[in-house]
Each structure stands twice: as C-alpha cells, then as structure tokens.
Amino acid sequence: MAKPAYPTNLDFQKKKLALKRRFTDTVSKEGYMLYEPEMFEDYESFMKVNQRVKPSSMVKLTDNLGNILVLRPDVTTTIINQLIPRIRPVEVTRLFYDTEVYGQSPGGPLEKRSEFGVEYLGENGENADSNILNLMLELLDAYRLDYRIEIGNQRFLNALFEKLPVNEERLRALKEIITYKNDYRLRKFVEEESIGANERDLLSVLFTLEGDVDGIEDALRSVRLDSEMKAALNELRTLRNAIPGGTLKHRITFDLSMLSKYDYYQGITFQGFTPRAAGAVVKGGRYNPVNPSSGSRIPAIGFTLDIDALMKEVSGNE
Amino acid sequence: MNDGYLTIALPKGRIGKTAMEYMEKLGIFDVVKQSSRKLIFIDETIKIRYMFVKAVDVVTYVNSGVADLGVVGRDIILEENAAVYELLDLGFGRCKFSVAGFKGTDLHPKNAPLRVATKYPNVARRYFKRRNQPIDIIKLNGSVELGPIAGLSDVIVDIVETGGTLRANGLEVLEDMMEISAKLIANPAAYRFKRSAIRGITDMLNERVEKNA
Numbered sequence: 001m002a003k004p005a006y007p008t009n010l011d012f013q014k015k016k017l018a019l020k021r022r023f024t025d026t027v028s029k030e031g032y033m034l035y036e037p038e039m040f041e042d043y044e045s046f047m048k049v050n051q052r053v054k055p056s057s058m059v060k061l062t063d064n065l066g067n068i069l070v071l072r073p074d075v076t077t078t079i080i081n082q083l084i085p086r087i088r089p090v091e092v093t094r095l096f097y098d099t100e101v102y103g104q105s106p107g108g109p110l111e112k113r114s115e116f117g118v119e120y121l122g123e124n125g126e127n128a129d130s131n132i133l134n135l136m137l138e139l140l141d142a143y144r145l146d147y148r149i150e151i152g153n154q155r156f157l158n159a160l161f162e163k164l165p166v167n168e169e170r171l172r173a174l175k176e177i178i179t180y181k182n183d184y185r186l187r188k189f190v191e192e193e194s195i196g197a198n199e200r201d202l203l204s205v206l207f208t209l210e211g212d213v214d215g216i217e218d219a220l221r222s223v224r225l226d227s228e229m230k231a232a233l234n235e236l237r238t239l240r241n242a243i244p245g246g247t248l249k250h251r252i253t254f255d256l257s258m259l260s261k262y263d264y265y266q267g268i269t270f271q272g273f274t275p276r277a278a279g280a281v282v283k284g285g286r287y288n289p290v291n292p293s294s295g296s297r298i299p300a301i302g303f304t305l306d307i308d309a310l311m312k313e314v315s316g317n318e
Numbered sequence: 319m320n321d322g323y324l325t326i327a328l329p330k331g332r333i334g335k336t337a338m339e340y341m342e343k344l345g346i347f348d349v350v351k352q353s354s355r356k357l358i359f360i361d362e363t364i365k366i367r368y369m370f371v372k373a374v375d376v377v378t379y380v381n382s383g384v385a386d387l388g389v390v391g392r393d394i395i396l397e398e399n400a401a402v403y404e405l406l407d408l409g410f411g412r413c414k415f416s417v418a419g420f421k422g423t424d425l426h427p428k429n430a431p432l433r434v435a436t437k438y439p440n441v442a443r444r445y446f447k448r449r450n451q452p453i454d455i456i457k458l459n460g461s462v463e464l465g466p467i468a469g470l471s472d473v474i475v476d477i478v479e480t481g482g483t484l485r486a487n488g489l490e491v492l493e494d495m496m497e498i499s500a501k502l503i504a505n506p507a508a509y510r511f512k513r514s515a516i517r518g519i520t521d522m523l524n525e526r527v528e529k530n531a
Contacts, residue, residue: 106399106440148510181509184407184501253510273507278383279401280506 016114016311020098023116023139023305027096030135032118035095037078043068045081050074052172052261059102059110071102075117075304080264080289084298087291092122117284117304124299126235129268129286130242132301136270136282137248139305143314147281148251149272150210152258153236154265154285159228163199178259183207198224209256213240216256232256235268264289270303276316277309324366324515327385329373333411333500337389340408344522377402377503386508387516392498393477397438403504405520409527411500415441417493418484419466419473425492426451427472435465436475445475445495463487 043060047053059071072078075097087093096118103111118135120128133151140147157178161171170193177185190203201223209216213236225233236254243252258269264287272282284303291298326341328334341347346364359368371379374397376390381400388402391411395404415438417425425432431452436442439455446453456471458464463483465471474489477498484490502523504516 150510180401181403181405181504183405185404253513273510275507275511276383278381278505278507 012311012315015315016307019143019311019314020114020116020307022142024096024098026138026142027094027118027135030094032094032096035079035083035097035119037072037075037097037099038082039072040069041072041078041081043070046070046073046077049077049080049264050262052175052263056106057103059104072099073101073103074262075099075101075115076119076262076264076287076302079119079300079302080287084289084300085292087121087298090122092120095119095121114307115304116307117302119300119302121298121300124288126238126242128299128301129235129239132284132303133239133243133270136272136284136303140272140282143310145274145310145313147272147274148253149270149282150253150255150258151236151239152255152269152271152285153232153267154259154269155235155267156229156232156256157259158266159226159232160199160202163226164193164195166193166195175259175263178206178257179261181207181257206257211253211255213237213254216254232267239268260285266297268301274309274313276313277306279306279309281306281309281313322365323360324387324512324519325369325385326366327369327371327376327379327388327390329376329390330370331373333373333389333391334370336410337408337500340410340523340526344519344526346519346522374398380503380505383505383507386505386512387519388503389500390503391477392501393438393441395501395503396441399440401506403506403509404501405504405516406502406524406527408500408502408523409530411498413477413479413498414491415445415475415495415498416478416491417473417475417495418463418478418489418491420488421490423466423473423492425473432473433471434473434475435462435471437462438475441495442475463489 047055053073058073061069061071063069096116098116100112101115103113105111118132120132136149164171164174166174174189177189186203186206190200195203205219205223208219217233240254258271260269260283265285266288267286269285270282271280274281282303282305284301286301288297288299290296328337338347346361346366347368348361357370369379369385373390374394376388377394377398377400379385380388380402389408393415395402431454432446433454433456434442434446435456435458437458437460439457442453442455456465462474462476465474466489467487473492475495478484478491481491502520509516
C-alpha cells in the first residue's frame, strides 16, 4: 500500500519529533531525567543573574499583582533561580529538557525557539567536563553534521576581570568588546584605563589566544599568570587530552577569549557552529551556581542545542 | 555561505570604493574585471566572491551568514545592533556622529521633549537616554538637514564629515557624539569555518592600515 502523502509542514514536524526523540533516547540511556522548567521567570531576579542581557530582547508580561515577569529566555537561568534552591547539593543529578525559550529581536516580532539541553549537577572536575563534551559530540554526530566546536574557560577571563581597576559599567563595556572580538576598541580600552602592566600584556594578546592549546600557551609565554589562570589553562589541556583523535581534531578548537552574554559561567565553556546557521547552535559550560540556603556552590555543567537551527542543517543535508 | 568561497559584502558608495582600492593593492580584487553594474563579482582563482550592497544592508548580509566578511561604517553597526565580530578599524571613512541644528538651540528644553530628526533612531535614542533627555524621534531617510529648517524637528542626529552641508543650510554642530570610521566585520560562524582565510585577509588589511596611519 502506498504511503499517505503528508503536507510538507507535517513532514517537517515528523522529522523534528524524530530528532528530539533520538536525542531523548541518547541522553536517557546516559541516565538523564526529564526536567520541565517554569515558563515564567521573575524579571528582577533574571536581570540580577544576567546583567548584560538586553531587556528589550525579552518578552515581558505582568501578573494580576503587578509583578513583572519574563517568558523564559534561557533555561539555565531558570535552573539557577528555581531548581538549585530546592535540591540537595551532595547528589549527582542529571537532567535534560526539551522545551521552548522566548525572545524578541530589535524591532522584530516575538520569537519562540526550541531548545534541547542537558545539565549535569553535583560533580566538578575533568570527568564531568569531558562527559558533557562527549555527550554533545555524540548528539551532533548522530546526524553526521559538519560542525566546529570551540572550547574556552571562563575561569581565565574571570581571574583577569578581578584584577582590573575599573567600575562595573566599564567592565560591562569591556565584556561587550571581548564578546564581539573588537580588537581596535580593546586597544583603545587598554589605552584609556590605568591597567597594570601584566594585565595590559594579557589584554593585548587576548584575541590571539585561539587555536590549539599549545599555541595558546606559546602566546602566553611572555605573560605572568596567577594560580587561577594557570588552573584554567590546565583544565583546558586536560580536556583536550580527553578528546579522541582523528577527524575530531580539526573540528575542535580552543579560544580563551570566548565570552558568553550570560555572566553565570565559572569554568569550561562551549560554543558550536554549523555551516548553515548564522550563530552558535550549541552553547554551554560550567556555571556552578550558589545554593542560597547553604551559601556554597553546586557543581553544574550543561549545554543547550538550538533545535530549529539543527533542523535546517539536517534537512539541508538530505 | 559554505561553498569553498569567501564572501565579502562591500557597500556601494565612497567607503566601498576605498575598500576596493585597498583590496586591489592587496591583490585580492581586480577593478578592471569588475563591471560597475554587476552586483556579484567572483574571483575564481583566489575563491573570493564580492557582493555589492547598499551600505545599511552590509550588516544584514553578514549577520545572516550570507556574507562571511563585510566592510561598513561604524554608524551602521551601531544602528543595526547586530551580533557580528568587529575585527578591524580600517581607518578610512572617518567622520563623527553629531547633534546639529540652528546656532543656540537648547538641547534640554524645559517644557517638551527634544524633537530629533535622524536616519539613526537607535543611536539617537541611546545617546539621549544616557543623558536623561526625553526626545521624540522623527525617522527620516535622507536630507535630514531639512528637519530644523522646515520646523519638523529641533535638531538632527547625523554623521558629519566636513560640515559643508550643514553650513550651506545655516545649521551647525551643537554637540559631537562619537567618532566613526569604516570597520571590517565578520560572521561568527564563518569565523570558525574559514578562520585561516579570514585571519589572513584581516592581517593583510591591518598591515595596509598601519602603513597608511
């Protein structure tokens, strides 16, 4: 019997469902449990965690008490604000989510994006880091996608930021400069601020700290690194050594100047790109949020996949 | 685009013309072969594709990933607010963002918002917000100088090079906002997939810029 012909949009839905099911099966086998994040997020607490997210990029609403809420723009923030206060810090918890996030481009319409992500809570260190990286590669390889992964370590930049004698507003400006690899404005920033000689040296080579780990170490040879920075570099090297060789080598590069617009990252960070998508299709990293009741940090690392962008890639390959 | 070519979006107009001269001196662009009406020019030997687009659209082409690199004035990057890398200050196309109007115009009127005519509503809004000055934006697409003359606005926000057009219309710069020049921008995904080609061109251009400085 001939198969019924599906209208194209249903066909797309079918493929999208298959992709998400495949991802769900893979992470379930690794012991990840479904987490359903809250749809609404308190505006003030969201902005407290993410000072550099533009308020105009979020979808806001008010409840009947007059509180301002945002439609979840990012699942990790929801986990930090709503899940972390409720969990026991000692247990290893593996979660995945398959959900929507909302936003708005400047002057554009409201947007809904499908995200699939995982969070690995309760374990610090190389084991958890490489575990998450390998899971990310497994998901991308399931569809034999062409991709490039870039790995950074926010711990390195955080250590640098702490040494700079600049106020919050100037630090935010510097973060924007670094996010967009704005070389000439970085040079201007270094000229304008009275920064220590060593930090000045470090900032002047910052955008060359990309490629392979050996090259990054070479570029840093003339700069004095403190123990935090050395530890961050070590983490990067350890992770590199855990990556299997072969075709992966040219797909994975390292970039110590990588900076997310989300300020919560504390360690290893990831960004992944595919040929057809304009921005990153995979984002993530270690963020170790503070548990408000104990005051201590809970180890946490995760990543999120942009399902709509991946669908374009998958259907483009057919 | 990921088809083995490096795609560069150049703006029509003066900045684009200077950019082409730079590229020609670097040996990656052939002015003779490029006919002025063609919108796409492909150099098969060095695998570079040039697209000639309206200046305000350069950011759009690069942001969407259709072009890997672009040359554009910083005025447009500021207005479009896009997530592109700004790799290099090319040093040419220098001018200023300024507030202009009739001599003696009060930039902080007591009784009403300042009426600002401009092609750059986002830039104007951000600038006056930082100074806590309420404004009404009047978006125009050209001949902005007419705003105060026709009584449409109190002032204009525009890029000013020599101030010739302003003077010819009886206006003057009331306040300089920021310096502007042409930049080399890149798409973040292209930066990963074509890193060596993009770094190569950036470094060559940088050498040229430093020689000219």
